[in-house]
Every structure is written in C-alpha cells, then in structure tokens.
Amino acid sequence: MxxxxxxxxxxxxxxxxxxxxxxxxxxxxxxxxxxxxxxxxxxxxxxxxxxxxxVEPERQIIFRVPWVDDSGKVHVNRGFRVQFNSAIGPYKGGLRFHPSVNASIIKFLGFEQIFKNSLTGLPIGGGKGGSDFDPKGKSDAEIMRFCQSFMSELYRHIGPDIDVPAGDIGVGAREIGYLFGQYKKLKGGYEAGVLTGKGLTYGGSLARKEATGYGLVYFVEEMLNAKGLSFKDKTVVISGSGNVAIYACEKAQSLGAKVVAMSDSNGYVYDRDGIKLDTIKKIKEVERKRISEYIKYHSNAEYHEGCRDIWNIKCDIALPCATQNEIDLNAAKTLVNNGVIAVGEGANMPSTLEATEYFIEHKILFAPAKAANAGGVATSALEMSQNSMRLSWTFEEVDQKLKNIMVNIYKNASQKALEYDHPDNLVVGANIAGFIKVADAMLSQGIV
Structure with a gap:
C-alpha cells in the first residue's frame, strides 16, 4: 500500500x-x-x-469524581486520564479542569502531547487528563475536596516513572498542591516527581509559571530572526489572560514589542498605549477577577464583550493563548488583511485547520502549538530532573535551558520542513520531527 x-x-x-x-x-x-x-x-x-x-491510546481511564460543596450538597464530575504513548518516556501532560472537558478534548490534547514532548528532546511520552469540574466560583475548601476525590482514583495510575501530570487550564499551583497532598497521603511516601508545577517550597521549579509564555516568544523570535525580523517595535495582540498569555506579554514587551490587547472568556481589552501588565497580573493573579476590571484602572483603554472579536484589531504579530479553535477562517482572513506577519500558537490548537492552511498559503510566519508552546512541558521535565537529583536550579539556569530547547525545536522543525520539501512550513516540520523520534523508538521496541 x-x-x-x-x-x-x-x-x-x-x-x-x-x-x-x-x-x-x-x-x-x-x-x-x-x-x-x-x-x-x-x-x-x-x-x-x-x-x-x-493514533490509538495505550490506555484510557474514565472515572467518577464525587465531592461535597460548602452547603453539604453532593456533586459528581467525570475524571479522565489518557495515557497515549510511552515509547520515549513516562506519560507526561497536564490536567485540565473546565466544563468543556470531554473524551475528545482530552484525546486531542494527549495526541498532540506525544509530538510536543518528542520535540523537546527530553525523555517524556504523551498523556493528558482532567475533569469537567469548573473551579470558577468555588471556594478553596470546595476545590480542595474535589482535588482530593479526583486524586483518590488517579493515584493508582500515575507515578514518577509511569505518568507525571501537571497543570493546564483551571489547574494552577493551588490545585497541584491539593492533588500532591492527597497523593502523598495515599502513597505513604514522598515522590516529588509525580506531579510538576508544584510550589517552590516542595519541589517546584523556578521559571515554571513563566515557561510556556516565555517559550512561545523565544520560538517566535527565532522564527522572526530567520527572516531578518524581531519583536522590536511590533504591535502584538494576545488572546487569553492566564499564565501563558501573561508571560508571553511580559517577554514580548521585554523584547520591545507593544502589546495592545488581551482577553478572557467574556471579552477583551484594547489599550492603544500598550497593555499595563502589572494591572493584568493584579486582576488575574491576585484578585481573580474578569479582565473588564482593567478599564477601571486605565480610562483610555476600551473593553469589548465577546472575546473572539479581538482578532479584528490590527497587529503585526498574533499570539492566540486562550483555547482551541479560537481563530477560524474568517479571523485568519481578517488578520491577513490587516497585515499580520506572524502567528504564534500559545494555546493548544487555537487555529482551525482552515485557518492554519490560510496562513500558510499567504506566507504568514506560522508557529504551530505543538512546537511553539512546548516550553511548559519542557520546563516540567526540567522540574522532574531537579526532583530526581534532589536539587534546585536558579531562575536564570532554567530560563537559559528553556531558551535553548525552544531554539532547538525551531531549528529541528525548520530543518525537517526543508528536508521533506516543505520549506518554511513549520506545521509539517514539527509533525515530522516529533513523529520520527517516537516512530524509531516504537520500531526498536517491537509490537507492543
């Protein structure tokens, strides 16, 4: 055939x-x-x-997660863990807590994770998990009880050399802490390497919070540099306002870019003078409020309902960092018509297939998610290394390792695109580079 x-x-x-x-x-x-x-x-x-x-997961686990809210009412959510491929290392991938979570989304994320993890050059396989639980509006006590119930099932299927979950949408340092505490209690030992994204006081890594956003900008900067371009003096639009978006904004600003818009699931803010990141951090990381609060601090800024309209803002560089399929074909056409020169995917699969094809057809520099947002899982693997060696690296050491990894991912994807007659097509290059490493490992290990 x-x-x-x-x-x-x-x-x-x-x-x-x-x-x-x-x-x-x-x-x-x-x-x-x-x-x-x-x-x-x-x-x-x-x-x-x-x-x-x-294309077939090695193992799929679906389980019931019962928990009790502060009023004593019982709730039941569904938990997932898809262990997709372990050819090059233990399963590695985040946990997502969001009402949209279902088997399809977890499997898409786990499948992408195979190739993303391969591209990092580190020995980690692909997996993903989560629940349709919504942390928004829940008290810390409710979130703790949910996490403890979730881990009471998941702990049977994970371990430092088996499967190492991390955070994702809805799962930050608070959730990881509760999950780790329950795992430790159930296992009766201290296996620091079983979860990544931990707090710094119990085995976490410096620069992990910043890693996905920083890594995205390192990758896009390398892509731009290859064409004699850079972030300096470019106008940037970033969707989202979670960790990825915030630290992509921080790094882009440090390279001389002007970030003019950010969003959350309700709408977006446009600040023609440039987004004031300290305000975003206060609203999102401290107060945990909606991004609409931004205009209370900066009266010259505009708030618009409807997060998808953010792509109508004219920009040089678009960094979608919110969720899957947020850029459809119409949004892609608008971006191209408005003169965008580069798109870097910070979220997982934020562009539809039609949008991706449109960008490539129109010679837009396009950084696909599995390559461009690999910085988070790469730094999670660095956290695993530090846990194994019982030591901690400085922020600068981790950041430099992260930058080297992202530069190498770009070089490998670019080289494979050229080698297989698709020059500058980083979608093809990243898929091929990620696939070959896993395929060769599978060949070596027989039919298992």
Missing part, C-alpha cells in the same frame, strides 16, 4: 472508532496529512503499523 492510501485508511479507521470526537479527529488529520512524505521514504513505518498504533 502506498503512503497516501495508508494514511487515508488509518484516518478512516480513526473516524469510524471516534466519530463523535471532533477535536481528536481534527488533531489526527493535521498530523497524518504531514506524514505522507516521511512514510514514502520510510516504508518500514508502514510495515510495522506505526501510524495505526500511534
């Missing part, structure tokens, strides 16, 4: 088995479309059924 027909048949099988999981199907299609040239040169991957195996 030739490569195109093989890929087509694999995708048809994936659709048949997962027909009600659109996010997962989208992620699989985007990767498989990139692999045809690799499979043409390496028929041994077809013979060994590598792609057939890589």
């Amino acid at each position: 030739d490569a195109k027909h093989y890929v087509k048949s694999v995708y048809e099988d994936v659709v048949r088995r997962n027909s009600n999981e659109p996010e997962f199907l989208q992620a699989v299609k985007e990767v498989l479309d990139s692999l045809v040239p690799v499979l043409e040169r390496h028929p041994e991957y077809i013979d060994a059924g590598i792609v057939d195996r890589i």
Whole structure:
C-alpha cells in the first residue's frame, strides 16, 4: 500500500472508532496529512503499523469524581486520564479542569502531547487528563475536596516513572498542591516527581509559571530572526489572560514589542498605549477577577464583550493563548488583511485547520502549538530532573535551558520542513520531527 492510501485508511479507521470526537479527529488529520512524505521514504513505518498504533491510546481511564460543596450538597464530575504513548518516556501532560472537558478534548490534547514532548528532546511520552469540574466560583475548601476525590482514583495510575501530570487550564499551583497532598497521603511516601508545577517550597521549579509564555516568544523570535525580523517595535495582540498569555506579554514587551490587547472568556481589552501588565497580573493573579476590571484602572483603554472579536484589531504579530479553535477562517482572513506577519500558537490548537492552511498559503510566519508552546512541558521535565537529583536550579539556569530547547525545536522543525520539501512550513516540520523520534523508538521496541 502506498503512503497516501495508508494514511487515508488509518484516518478512516480513526473516524469510524471516534466519530463523535471532533477535536481528536481534527488533531489526527493535521498530523497524518504531514506524514505522507516521511512514510514514502520510510516504508518500514508502514510495515510495522506505526501510524495505526500511534493514533490509538495505550490506555484510557474514565472515572467518577464525587465531592461535597460548602452547603453539604453532593456533586459528581467525570475524571479522565489518557495515557497515549510511552515509547520515549513516562506519560507526561497536564490536567485540565473546565466544563468543556470531554473524551475528545482530552484525546486531542494527549495526541498532540506525544509530538510536543518528542520535540523537546527530553525523555517524556504523551498523556493528558482532567475533569469537567469548573473551579470558577468555588471556594478553596470546595476545590480542595474535589482535588482530593479526583486524586483518590488517579493515584493508582500515575507515578514518577509511569505518568507525571501537571497543570493546564483551571489547574494552577493551588490545585497541584491539593492533588500532591492527597497523593502523598495515599502513597505513604514522598515522590516529588509525580506531579510538576508544584510550589517552590516542595519541589517546584523556578521559571515554571513563566515557561510556556516565555517559550512561545523565544520560538517566535527565532522564527522572526530567520527572516531578518524581531519583536522590536511590533504591535502584538494576545488572546487569553492566564499564565501563558501573561508571560508571553511580559517577554514580548521585554523584547520591545507593544502589546495592545488581551482577553478572557467574556471579552477583551484594547489599550492603544500598550497593555499595563502589572494591572493584568493584579486582576488575574491576585484578585481573580474578569479582565473588564482593567478599564477601571486605565480610562483610555476600551473593553469589548465577546472575546473572539479581538482578532479584528490590527497587529503585526498574533499570539492566540486562550483555547482551541479560537481563530477560524474568517479571523485568519481578517488578520491577513490587516497585515499580520506572524502567528504564534500559545494555546493548544487555537487555529482551525482552515485557518492554519490560510496562513500558510499567504506566507504568514506560522508557529504551530505543538512546537511553539512546548516550553511548559519542557520546563516540567526540567522540574522532574531537579526532583530526581534532589536539587534546585536558579531562575536564570532554567530560563537559559528553556531558551535553548525552544531554539532547538525551531531549528529541528525548520530543518525537517526543508528536508521533506516543505520549506518554511513549520506545521509539517514539527509533525515530522516529533513523529520520527517516537516512530524509531516504537520500531526498536517491537509490537507492543
């Protein structure tokens, strides 16, 4: 069977088995479309059924999470952990607590994580998990009880050399602390490396909070530099206002960019004089309020309901850092018409397939999520290393390692794109670079 027909048949099988999981199907299609040239040169991957195996999780765990709110009412949520591929190391990937979480979203995230983790050059496999629990509006005590219930099931399936969860949307330092405390109690020992994103007092790493946002900007800066460009004096729009968006803003500003807009799920703020990041941090990290509060501090700024309209703002560089599929084809056309020169994906799969294709067709510098936002998981792996060695690196040491990793990811993705006749197409380059490492490991380990 030739490569195109093989890929087509694999995708048809994936659709048949997962027909009600659109996010997962989208992620699989985007990767498989990139692999045809690799499979043409390496028929041994077809013979060994590598792609057939890589699209099927090694293990999927779905469980009930009962918890009691402050008024004594019982609630039940659904928990997930998808352990997708362990060919190059223990499963590694975040936990997402958000009402939108379902099997499709967890599988898409876990599938992407295989290649993202491979691109870091570190020995970590792909996994993901979470729950449809919504932390917003909950007290600390309610969140603690939920996390303890969640970990009472999850602890059976994870460990420092088995599966190492971290944070994601809705899971920050508070949640990781509660999860770790329950794990430690249930296991009866101190396995610091079982979770990453921990507090600095109990095994966490400096620069972890900043890592995904910083890493995104390091990657995009390298992409720009390759074309004789930089962030200096560029106008930037960033969606989101969580960790990724905040620290992407911080690093972009430090490189001379003017960030003019940020958002949350309700709407966005536009500040033509440049976003005042201290205000955003106060609102989001300290007060935990909506971004609309920004205009109370800066009367010249504008607040607009509806977060998707943020892409109507004219900018040189767009950094989508909120959630999946936030840039559709219409938003992509608007960005291109307004003169955008580069798009860097800080969130997981924030551009639809149609939007991605449009950017590439119009020669926009496009940094795909699995490469551009790998800084978070890379620094999580650095946290695992520090836990294993019982030591802590300085912020500067971790940041330099992070920057080196992101520069190398860009170089590897760019080189593979060129090698496989898709110059400057970092979507293809990242997919191929991430895939080959995992495929070769799977070949070496037999049919398992």
